[in-house]
Amino acid sequence: xxxxxxxxxxxxxxxxxxxxxxxxxxxxxxxxxxxxxxxxxxxxxxxxxxxxxxxxxxxxxxxxxxxxxxxxxxxxxxxxxxxxxxxxxxxxxxxxxxxxxxxxxxxxxxxxxxxxxxxxxxxxxxxxxxxxxxxxxxxxxxxxxxxxxxxxxxxxxxxxxxxxxxxxxxxxxxxxxxxxxxxxxxxxxxxxxxxxxxxxxxxxxxxxxxxxxxxxxxxxxxxxxxxxxxxxxxxxxxxxxxx
Amino acid sequence: xxxxxxxxxxxxxxxxxxxxxxxxxxxxxxxxxxxxxxxxxxxxxxxxxxxxxxxxxxxxxxxxxxxxxxxxxxxxxxxxxxxxxxxxxxxxxxxxxxxxxxxxxxxxxxxxxxxxxxxxxxxxxxxxxxxxxxxxxxxxxxxxxxxxxxxxxxxxxxxxxxxxxxxxxxxxxxxxxxxxxxxxxxxxxxxxxxxxxxxxxxxxxxxxxxxxxxxxx
Numbered sequence: 475x476x477x478x479x480x481x482x483x484x485x486x487x488x489x490x491x492x493x494x495x496x497x498x499x500x501x502x503x504x505x506x507x508x509x510x511x512x513x514x515x516x517x518x519x520x521x522x523x524x525x526x527x528x529x530x531x532x533x534x535x536x537x538x539x540x541x542x543x544x545x546x547x548x549x550x551x552x553x554x555x556x557x558x559x560x561x562x563x564x565x566x567x568x569x570x571x572x573x574x575x576x577x578x579x580x581x582x583x584x585x586x587x588x589x590x591x592x593x594x595x596x597x598x599x600x601x602x603x604x605x606x607x608x609x610x611x612x613x614x615x616x617x618x619x620x621x622x623x624x625x626x627x628x629x630x631x632x633x634x635x636x637x638x639x640x641x642x643x644x645x646x647x648x649x650x651x652x653x654x655x656x657x658x659x660x661x662x663x664x665x666x667x668x669x670x671x672x673x674x675x676x677x678x679x680x681x682x683x684x685x686x687x688x689x690x691x692x693x694x695x696x697x698x699x700x701x702x703x704x705x706x707x708x709x710x711x712x713x714x715x716x717x
Numbered sequence: 718x719x720x721x722x723x724x725x726x727x728x729x730x731x732x733x734x735x736x737x738x739x740x741x742x743x744x745x746x747x748x749x750x751x752x753x754x755x756x757x758x759x760x761x762x763x764x765x766x767x768x769x770x771x772x773x774x775x776x777x778x779x780x781x782x783x784x785x786x787x788x789x790x791x792x793x794x795x796x797x798x799x800x801x802x803x804x805x806x807x808x809x810x811x812x813x814x815x816x817x818x819x820x821x822x823x824x825x826x827x828x829x830x831x832x833x834x835x836x837x838x839x840x841x842x843x844x845x846x847x848x849x850x851x852x853x854x855x856x857x858x859x860x861x862x863x864x865x866x867x868x869x870x871x872x873x874x875x876x877x878x879x880x881x882x883x884x885x886x887x888x889x890x891x892x893x894x895x896x897x898x899x900x901x902x903x904x905x906x907x908x909x910x911x912x913x914x915x916x917x918x919x920x921x922x923x924x925x926x927x928x929x930x931x932x933x934x
Contacts, residue, residue, distance in 0.1 A: 590886065603829050
């Protein structure tokens with residue numbers, strides 16, 4: 475069982491690494507695309523831009539098929555072979571990261587509200603499958619600014635990672651996600667009723683990643699004792715005035 | 718909620734053996750006694766639709782083509798097969814063509830068996846799932862165009878309300894509560910929205926299928 479878990483973790487880490495590599499490839503591709511577009515524009519050849527865009531779109535599709543066929547299939551297989559719902563969730567969370575890379579890089583940009591809606595649906599699904607209740611508490615008067623793809627991705631990942639910690643380490647029954655706006659800040663709190671901060675804080679890389687992402691959002695993230703006996707993750711990030 | 722429809726014959730199309738097994742198990746849990754044929758690619762699938770199955774669970778990324786082609790072919794033959802997409806990627810870019818072609822719902826392949834069985838029963842009973850991202854795509858799709866009018870039936874104000882709330886991430890029950898409607902009524906609206914999405918695309922789909930040599934024109 476422990477060996478199985480270790481193997482699962484290694485495969486998961488490898489999958490995640492490839493995922494990140496693909497993400498980088500995608501980013502480089504986008505940079506390259508930007509350069510090429512600029513080049514074409516200076517020459518005033520609109521049709522050429524079209525051709526290049528098409529070529530880039532094809533390349534993107536190819537990367538997507540790679541990801542889908544290879545990583546997607548492996549992760550799916552890990553879900554099917556999981557020995558427990560928690561193990562299955564680990565593979566699902568990586569699969570979700572993969573979905574982000576594949577879909578967000580080509581999806582339409584959205585607003586804060588759109589991103590929160592997606593986060594909520596994902597959270598509800600994940601928690602349901604491991605039997606943890608979700609209490610989603612989003613204030614009605616949130617502004618709804620556009621979020622760029624990078625910011626949306628960071629927000630998704632931070633919440634996903636926090637939920638992973640609750641599922642894997644907290645032995646919680648409930649998770650409350652509360653979202654408020656105060657002054658020009660967004661406050662996002664995840665509070666569980668599990669075994670507290672210490673069991674979650676000892677995690678290491680996951681928390682470091684969350685902190686890095688919070689910095690990328692020009693915000694900060696803190697772990698405190700929760701009001702429900704468990705742990706509370708508090709993310710603060712500045713908000714542009716709503717549209 | 719109405720009782721699950723009486724399905725006795727289904728087809729599962731997926732190139733991954735493990736996924737096929739998983740889906741067959743979910744179907745059997747959802748509809749006890751159902752007979753399930755399987756296909757690993759489009760070619761095998763096309764060989765298994767005479768006569769058409771009552772229900773088809775179709776993966777989109779197949780080795781020899783896209784599952785949407787199978788949905789189009791079934792529709793253009795006038796088969797009343799309940800077509801459900803099974804996918805790893807449930808974003809609108811992947812699903813929208815399949816929904817336009819006539820899929821009546823979709824499930825994520827990585828959900829656990831009980832969740833899948835529940836979703837399959839729901840779709841069969843006319844409760845199609847709708848994620849916020851698809852709801853947003855639908856809202857954009859049905860937005861009145863300033864120049865060229867859509868050839869599709871526009872959404873009613875109520876259907877638009879349902880989509881707007883779903884796009885915000887509300888569950889079916891929460892949408893029902895917010896609009897002071899029953900879950901059943903909200904499901905009915907969702908079903909109508911799915912139907913409207915297909916209206917005007919059947920002829921297109923038939924032409925497309927003929928063009929690809931899937932059916933005789």
